[in-house]
Every structure is written in C-alpha cells, then in structure tokens.
Amino acid sequence: MPAIQHTSIETRGFTTHVAQCGNGPPLLLLHGWPEFWATWEPMFDRLSDRDRLIAPDLRGFGESGNPTPERSDQAGPDVLADDIAALMSALGIDRAGFVGHDVGAFVMQRLAINHPSRVAGLFFFNCATHGVGARFRDTRQINEIWYQTFHQMPFAPALVGGSRETCRAYFSHFLKHWSHRKDAFDGVLERWVDNFLRPGNLQGGFNWYVSQNAGRLAVMAGTAPKPPKIAQPARVFWGRHDPVLRSDWIDVVPDYFDDVEASIAEDAGHFVHYETPDAAATEIDRFFRRIGYRPA
Numbered sequence: 001m002p003a004i005q006h007t008s009i010e011t012r013g014f015t016t017h018v019a020q021c022g023n024g025p026p027l028l029l030l031h032g033w034p035e036f037w038a039t040w041e042p043m044f045d046r047l048s049d050r051d052r053l054i055a056p057d058l059r060g061f062g063e064s065g066n067p068t069p070e071r072s073d074q075a076g077p078d079v080l081a082d083d084i085a086a087l088m089s090a091l092g093i094d095r096a097g098f099v100g101h102d103v104g105a106f107v108m109q110r111l112a113i114n115h116p117s118r119v120a121g122l123f124f125f126n127c128a129t130h131g132v133g134a135r136f137r138d139t140r141q142i143n144e145i146w147y148q149t150f151h152q153m154p155f156a157p158a159l160v161g162g163s164r165e166t167c168r169a170y171f172s173h174f175l176k177h178w179s180h181r182k183d184a185f186d187g188v189l190e191r192w193v194d195n196f197l198r199p200g201n202l203q204g205g206f207n208w209y210v211s212q213n214a215g216r217l218a219v220m221a222g223t224a225p226k227p228p229k230i231a232q233p234a235r236v237f238w239g240r241h242d243p244v245l246r247s248d249w250i251d252v253v254p255d256y257f258d259d260v261e262a263s264i265a266e267d268a269g270h271f272v273h274y275e276t277p278d279a280a281a282t283e284i285d286r287f288f289r290r291i292g293y294r295p296a
Contacts, residue, residue: 002022004044005021011090019044019054021048024050028088030056042274059075069203074207082114085115094117101126101271106212122235124234136216167202184274229257236261239271261287
C-alpha cells in the first residue's frame with residue numbers, strides 16, 4: 001500500500017476528510033453507499049504511480065463532518081456536487097478527472113452539468129441515469145430497493161446501530177449480496193462496521209436517500225425532466241451481476257452523454273473497483289490516456 005496522506009479541509013461550513021496519495025494529474029474518487037474513502041484502496045495500490053488520487057468522504061460519511069446531522073434532505077446530488085467543487089477550490093485544483101460509483105456516479109453527473117469547467121473526464125462504475133425510469137419498480141427489481149424506503153424512516157439508525165452485531169449483519173448483507181465475488185469484503189468487514197458506528201454516520205449516509213426520494217419517485221413516474229446531455233468524455237464500466245443497479249440499464253447511457261464508451265465488467269457485481277480491481281484500474285488508466293488527460 002502506498003503512503004496515504006489524511007487531511008481535513010474546511011468546505012462549505014463543515015470539514016471534509018480526504019485521503020490522497022500519488023503524483024500526477026488529479027483524479028477525484030467519489031464513493032457510494034455503503035462506503036467511505038477506504039473503498040478506493042485497491043485503486044491506490046494500482047494507480048498512485050501515475051496519478052494524484054484524492055478520495056474524499058462525502059458529507060456525513062466516513063470522517064467528514066455533517067452540517068445537517070439530523071434527518072435531512074440537504075444531501076442530494078446537487079449539494080454534494082457543490083461540496084466537491086468547493087473542495088477542489090480549497091485544494092487549488094481547477095480541473096480534474098473523476099472516478100465514481102453509486103452515489104458518486106450521481107454526483108459526477110451533476111458536477112459535469114453544474115460545474116462543467118471543473119471536469120476533464122468521467123469514469124463511472126455502474127451508472128444509473130434518468131433513463132432508468134420505471135425500471136426501478138419492475139417486478140424483478142422492487143424487492144431489491146426496499147432499503148431506499150427503510151433508510152428514510154426516523155428509527156432506521158437506531159435499529160441498524162442498536163449493537164455491533166446488528167450493524168455487522170446489516171452491512172454484511174449489502175457487501176455480499178451486491179457483490180458477485182462474495183468474499184470481496186471479508187477481510188475489511190470490521191472496518192466497515194467501525195466506520196458506520198461512528199457517531200452520526202448511519203444517519204449521514206441515510207440522508208442521501210431522504211434527499212433523493214422526490215427525484216427518484218419523479219423518475220419512476222416519468223415526470224422528472226430529462227437533464228441536458230453531458231458533453232465531457234465519459235466511460236461506463238458496469239458490473240454484469242449487479243442486482244441493484246442492473247447492467248441491462250446500460251442501454252440508455254448513450255442518451256445522456258455526447259461522448260461515451262460503455263461496456264460490461266463480466267466478473268463483477270455492484271463493486272467493480274473492489275471485486276475486480278486489476279480490470280478496474282486497467283480501464284481507468286486506458287480511459288484517461290485515451291482522452292489525453294495524461295500522457296499516452
């Protein structure tokens with residue numbers, strides 16, 4: 001593992017924790033749920049010899065602060081995109097490449113639309129778009145998204161965090177069920193439990209779902225306006241076996257990007273970067289070389 005520098009940076013009224021390593025053009029790595037900065041350690045191992053890798057904890061996650069620590073709808077993709085733009089300013093970075101997954105993938109789409117000059121290129125793992133629409137409530141999918149409603153319940157943090165055992169059981173379920181490689185997180189499960197038992201982190205992560213609910217329901221109902229197409233070059237690498245963000249949803253990706261390459265990671269589920277890190281790092285490297293963000 002390369003040497004990792006941990007810093008805390010004031011952004012928009014709260015502290016953002018950042019883990020970073022390496023030298024070269026900056027790549028910001030944006031995690032999903034249930035994750036925090038450490039989900040990118042396999043990429044640190046493989047890419048830090050050619051990039052400056054910057055993995056922040058989003059507000060309310062990991063070791064970052066949370067300006068709205070109670071149940072809040074102020075943690076949606078536009079808010080988080082503004083947080084990342086502010087973090088870039090604090091770090092003295094005008095423009096960067098982005099790698100993201102799950103929550104991070106939603107944030108990256110809004111960054112590209114709201115802060116286009118900041119974005120050199122976008123690499124997505126499993127990239128849900130507005131075009132998924134009513135597929136979220138398809139009969140084969142509806143049982144997979146129960147947690148998105150549960151996380152909005154005011155008692156959810158107390159139930160999940162009632163003991164170390166309940167917290168372990170909850171996160172072990174997602175890390176295994178959403179993975180194609182079922183042992184991918186076995187060696188780090190206790191770190192994940194420690195992370196989400198930090199005061200406020202359960203509600204901090206659940207606030208993403210509170211904030212996303214109105215938009216999610218509008219997309220499912222077909223009433224959400226279609227966002228503008230994203231102009232920056234993009235790459236989507238989608239895990240074939242993801243049960244929650246299904247790989248067949250890749251069919252609508254070209255409707256939302258002007259310049260996108262999209263393909264399937266055949267041996268991965270939801271956590272492509274953690275389940276198949278060699279393939280993930282190879283594709284990240286190839287994409288940012290291809291678009292000229294760093295030397296070929």
